[in-house]
């Protein structure tokens with residue numbers, strides 16, 4: 528008989544980051560408990576704890592790849608259940624600076640579905656794991672910490688209608704989103720204030736669901752008119768599950784799409800290209816537009832802190848949350864889970880400082896720099912425009928122009944924005960010659 532003590536982990540928050548984390552922890556711990564205050568398995572897929580769930584959620588190609596790696600066969604399953612699928616370039620019409628990018632085979636899968644659809648499919652697979660326990664309708668209360676404040680040994684929670692209860696754990700992973708209380712918990716334990724970085728973008732979304740005849744999409748699964756410095760308004764119109772289409776319009780620095788149906792359409796008419804406005808001429812609305820405001824990019828630099836209690840990690844939006852129009856959040860959560868997998872492999876205690884350093888370099892930094900630097904391309908966004916940033920803006924603008932006339936550049940560019948390839952591929956000599964030679 529084995530004398531090994533059973534190990535357990537608790538994940539705080541059942542959003543995408545929490546689900547990916549639970550998936551990788553289930554390979555290492557005897558029991559993983561997933562805690563969320565919402566009724567996750569209830570009929571209301573647009574749940575209270577996920578207000579962004581109403582709005583368009585693009586899954587970047589790298590995110591799709593990791594999702595498939597964690598849950599083999601899930602792509603086919605989602606397609607069978609109604610997600611649209613296509614090539615990330617050939618079947619998606621990208622319009623940047625008013626110009627259509629060349630559509631060409633990128634070799635990348637693009638799945639388009641609503642956020643609740645993605646989440647419920649991933650959650651079903653996570654909850655099917657034999658050692659995962661769901662504690663829904665359960666509010667997170669506080670950490671259980673050793674007397675010296677150096678080790679977290681679990682978490683106190685309030686299951687609905689019950690007393691405060693301790694969930695003991697060898698590892699607690701906080702995936703409770705932007706409103707995570709980890710900074711306050713840390714400070715209360717005497718670890719000081721975590722360094723926080725914020726960049727104001729004043730982003731506003733408005734989303735409406737439609738029924739749109741297939742022909743209007745002209746063979747595409749998504750039409751994306753991207754905001755650019757000359758017209759800082761954007762919109763995405765894409766096929767999703769349930770035979771529906773989702774249309775999310777957005778604008779920055781207070782220039783937000785209205786939610787009255789006439790004003791909403793007028794906003795879409797004012798974009799740099801008429802494509803989505805024309806598609807909507809044959810569309811039948813399902814609901815009225817719904818708004819969402821996203822004030823700032825926000826990052827907590829745990830990797831710069833000199834100390835952190837053991838037995839406790841933070842991931843997902845609780846660490847970094849990005850301008851949603853770049854569609855990075857779910858994919859960064861997927862990348863976070865790869866870092867987590869590496870650090871729990873072997874079963875020993877996790878070194879939190881080493882974890883946060885890898886999380887920064889392997890999952891967050893690239894996307895964060897891309898988001899913050901891209902935002903600075905818009906006049907009015909505050910922040911220092913260093914010579915490197917200006918040079919990057921000029922190079923990206925030339926790349927986008929070249930992608931509108933050259934299939935190879937378009938393919939490479941799509942693979943970079945889908946996070947499937949590193950940005951540096953655009954500087955390979957034959958591509959750079961095409962980009963700069965234009």
Ligand SMILES: Cc1cc2nc3c(=O)[nH]c(=O)nc-3n(C[C@H](O)[C@H](O)[C@H](O)COP(=O)(O)OP(=O)(O)OC[C@H]3O[C@@H](n4cnc5c(N)ncnc54)[C@H](O)[C@@H]3O)c2cc1C
Nearest residue numbers: 540542543544564576584585667704843844851854856857
């Ligand atoms: C408007 C908008 C559009 C977006 N579009 C995209 C997109 O196109 N593509 C993309 O990849 N990403 C997008 N994102 C980002 C994406 O939603 C997140 O990055 C991603 O879901 C990871 O979030 P998370 O799991 O860390 O946190 P969340 O999704 O916020 O999940 C946190 C969970 O914790 C639970 N919770 C919180 N507090 C408590 C508590 N006290 N007790 C119990 N439970 C609690 C909540 O109920 C929730 O389920 C968008 C975000 C917004 C705001």
